[in-house]
Amino acid sequence: MSVIVAASLTQRFGSDLGLDAVDVDVDAGEHLAVLGDNGAGKTTLLRILATAARPTSGSLEIFGLNATIERRRLRAVIGFVAHAPGLYPALSARENLEFYCTLQGVDRTRVAEVLEMVGLAELAGRPADKLSRGAQQRLAIGRAVLHDPKLLVLDEPDASLDSGGADLLARVMKGRTVVIATHDHALANRLCQRTLMLRHGRVVGIPTRLRVVH
Amino acid sequence: MTSGITRYERGAIAAVALMLVAAGFIFLYAPTDALQGPVQRIFYLHVSAAIAAYGCFAVVLIGGVAYLWKENVAADRLARAGAMVGLVFTTVTLVMGMIWAKPIWGTYWTWDARLTSTLVLWIIYAGYLMIRRLADPGRQAARFAAVVGIFGFIDVPVVHFSVTWWRTQHPGPVVINDALPPQMLIAFFVTMACTLLLAAVMIAIRYRIEVLMDQAAERVAPAPIVAPTEVGSAR
Amino acid sequence: MRSIAVALAVARKDLTSEWRTRELVPALAQFIVLALVIANFGFQIDSHNAPAIAPGVLWMALVFAGLVAFGRAFASEREQSSLEAMLMTPASPAAIFAGKALAAALLLVLCEAVLLPALALFFGVPLSFDVVSAVLLATVGMAVLGCLFAAMVARVRARELLLPLLTLPLWIPFIVFGGQAVQVAMGGSGGTGNTSGLLIDLDILFVVLTSLTARFVLDD
Numbered sequence: 001m002s003v004i005v006a007a008s009l010t011q012r013f014g015s016d017l018g019l020d021a022v023d024v025d026v027d028a029g030e031h032l033a034v035l036g037d038n039g040a041g042k043t044t045l046l047r048i049l050a051t052a053a054r055p056t057s058g059s060l061e062i063f064g065l066n067a068t069i070e071r072r073r074l075r076a077v078i079g080f081v082a083h084a085p086g087l088y089p090a091l092s093a094r095e096n097l098e099f100y101c102t103l104q105g106v107d108r109t110r111v112a113e114v115l116e117m118v119g120l121a122e123l124a125g126r127p128a129d130k131l132s133r134g135a136q137q138r139l140a141i142g143r144a145v146l147h148d149p150k151l152l153v154l155d156e157p158d159a160s161l162d163s164g165g166a167d168l169l170a171r172v173m174k175g176r177t178v179v180i181a182t183h184d185h186a187l188a189n190r191l192c193q194r195t196l197m198l199r200h201g202r203v204v205g206i207p208t209r210l211r212v213v214h
Numbered sequence: 215m216t217s218g219i220t221r222y223e224r225g226a227i228a229a230v231a232l233m234l235v236a237a238g239f240i241f242l243y244a245p246t247d248a249l250q251g252p253v254q255r256i257f258y259l260h261v262s263a264a265i266a267a268y269g270c271f272a273v274v275l276i277g278g279v280a281y282l283w284k285e286n287v288a289a290d291r292l293a294r295a296g297a298m299v300g301l302v303f304t305t306v307t308l309v310m311g312m313i314w315a316k317p318i319w320g321t322y323w324t325w326d327a328r329l330t331s332t333l334v335l336w337i338i339y340a341g342y343l344m345i346r347r348l349a350d351p352g353r354q355a356a357r358f359a360a361v362v363g364i365f366g367f368i369d370v371p372v373v374h375f376s377v378t379w380w381r382t383q384h385p386g387p388v389v390i391n392d393a394l395p396p397q398m399l400i401a402f403f404v405t406m407a408c409t410l411l412l413a414a415v416m417i418a419i420r421y422r423i424e425v426l427m428d429q430a431a432e433r434v435a436p437a438p439i440v441a442p443t444e445v446g447s448a449r
Numbered sequence: 450m451r452s453i454a455v456a457l458a459v460a461r462k463d464l465t466s467e468w469r470t471r472e473l474v475p476a477l478a479q480f481i482v483l484a485l486v487i488a489n490f491g492f493q494i495d496s497h498n499a500p501a502i503a504p505g506v507l508w509m510a511l512v513f514a515g516l517v518a519f520g521r522a523f524a525s526e527r528e529q530s531s532l533e534a535m536l537m538t539p540a541s542p543a544a545i546f547a548g549k550a551l552a553a554a555l556l557l558v559l560c561e562a563v564l565l566p567a568l569a570l571f572f573g574v575p576l577s578f579d580v581v582s583a584v585l586l587a588t589v590g591m592a593v594l595g596c597l598f599a600a601m602v603a604r605v606r607a608r609e610l611l612l613p614l615l616t617l618p619l620w621i622p623f624i625v626f627g628g629q630a631v632q633v634a635m636g637g638s639g640g641t642g643n644t645s646g647l648l649i650d651l652d653i654l655f656v657v658l659t660s661l662t663a664r665f666v667l668d669d
Binding site for chain 1: 465530538
């Protein structure tokens with residue numbers, strides 16, 4: 001079953017082309033790695049796939065729904081870890097998650113589970129700005145799975161993760177459909193079945209089917 | 215290059231000709247006002263321009279609401295055109311108002327309801343055009359401008375009302391408005407009709423310009439030449 | 450209703466953050482006192498002209514403080530990415546907006562708690578029910594308008610110029626009615642002519658309008 005069917009996604013910023021006619025297909029349960037240098041368009045593509053941004057042109061269907069029209073419905077089943085975590089610095093890790101429970105309409109008991117899952121159970125009471133970059137990233141990942149989303153979109157989550165980050169990602173990605181942008185080819189190899197390479201906003205190369213190495 | 219006159223040029227010529235006709239009515243047909251003298255003749259264009267200005271803002275409102283509802287780019291273009299033409303007419307209204315005020319009230323400005331709300335209208339139009347210029351071009355600019363247009367359109371009568379109300383607390387200069395004799399009324403209606411037509415022609419011309427500008431913006435800078443790679447889809 | 454829970458959660462989050470960092474309210478309170486001191490020298494206020502000038506000073510201080518307070522609601526870069534994270538949930542943008550406007554309004558009310566006594570002390574503005582209710586009612590309308598345009602302007606260049614340009618024309622009626630209410634309370638000319646009713650009407654009008662348009666401003 002197709003989760004993401006995207007055709008000819010194009011994103012223009014003024015007269016610059018961020019994305020140029022990109023097609024993406026992702027099936028249920030698949031993990032897709034989006035590779036490419038900085039400025040290749042990874043973040044632009046991921047934001048569109050997460051419904052955080054709308055493309056200038058092109059079509060996008062997620063879970064069979066038109067992503068532009070059904071945005072609110074889709075966001076309920078999508079988890080997004082953006083480039084900037086967007087956490088509340090004065091609030092503790094737990095309070096950050098509790099707030100999002102209210103927004104997501106999810107029971108507060110989930111907070112303890114998620115804190116455990118991302119390894120922040122001991123730091124739960126610490127204000128977010130006093131957490132290390134790695135811990136903040138864990139918190140952002142935890143927030144993204146609070147509502148148990150079926151589709152997870154991760155924009156370079158490994159960039160500031162500390163050790164054990166790859167394990168955390170593997171745990172979090174298990175059983176979900178995932179699109180993950182990363183620089184780390186080894187990580188992509190380990191976690192994903194397929195890759196998509198971007199350069200200057202275009203898809204380049206024939207995507208390889210990777211062997212998942214455990 | 216096509217020879218012959220485009221329909222826009224024809225429209226422009228017709229509108230200008232009609233304004234000359236209106237000028238004829240104003241200066242030759244309408245009698246001189248007994249109380250205010252020749253300065254009173256400004257009134258015909260001043261009030262017509264004010265009505266045209268608010269009419270243009272109605273166009274901005276309708277275009278904006280239509281855009282928010284259906285994301286119809288043509289509606290947004292119409293709103294853009296209406297805002298620019300409206301700003302012109304608002305400026306005309308303000309300037310004529312000040313020219314008229316000086317000999318009548320002895321001052322260029324007074325904070326009565328009409329002058330104040332016209333000034334507010336001008337500021338709102340200016341804000342509308344600024345947000346269009348400063349926001350991300352395309353969807354964001356159109357959305358933000360539409361919201362500004364909605365609030366602006368509602369704000370002008372609200373401001374007018376509040377200043378009128380305030381004036382009942384603090385009486386100020388009163389406009390001497392005798393009932394207009396028939397000749398003046400006719401001159402006024404002729405002028406108003408011609409001015410509205412002029413506004414409509416100007417909006418049509420500006421709309422066409424916006425279409426051409428949008429088309430030019432569609433043409434994107436060519437992508438940089440890179441080393442040959444195989445380009446394909448994700449599958 | 451979930452929307453109310455969301456709005457209250459957002460408001461509580463903003464207020465908690467402000468309480469823990471204590472950035473905005475002290476700065477605003479100092480600004481207000483400073484503005485009053487300057488007004489005293491700029492206008493040479495004495496007991497004779499106080500009823501004519503003091504209402505103006507009150508509303509000017511309120512307008513400038515309001516621009517800062519509401520401008521902050523959506524201002525920082527960090528705020529933008531967290532706003533996007535909030536929009537990625539099922540919570541309605543109108544509810545999120547309402548929460549932020551509520552928090553910003555309450556912060557401004559805290560400053561009013563400094564402003565009004567200071568005005569009473571320095572310029573003899575009475576702390577009567579009329580004055581306080583006029584200020585509070587105006588704060589509601591000014592808050593929703595200020596926050597809506599602050600959200601718009603946060604994403605755009607030249608925001609310090611653009612926020613007053615867009616917001617002040619809409620604040621004029623509040624200042625007209627509120628100013629008159631204070632002036633009458635100080636024994637100035639004219640009757641109150643039911644300013645409270647008029648302010649409530651304005652509040653209802655703009656709360657409804659901003660709720661309807663919030664989602665176009667916050668979301669793409």
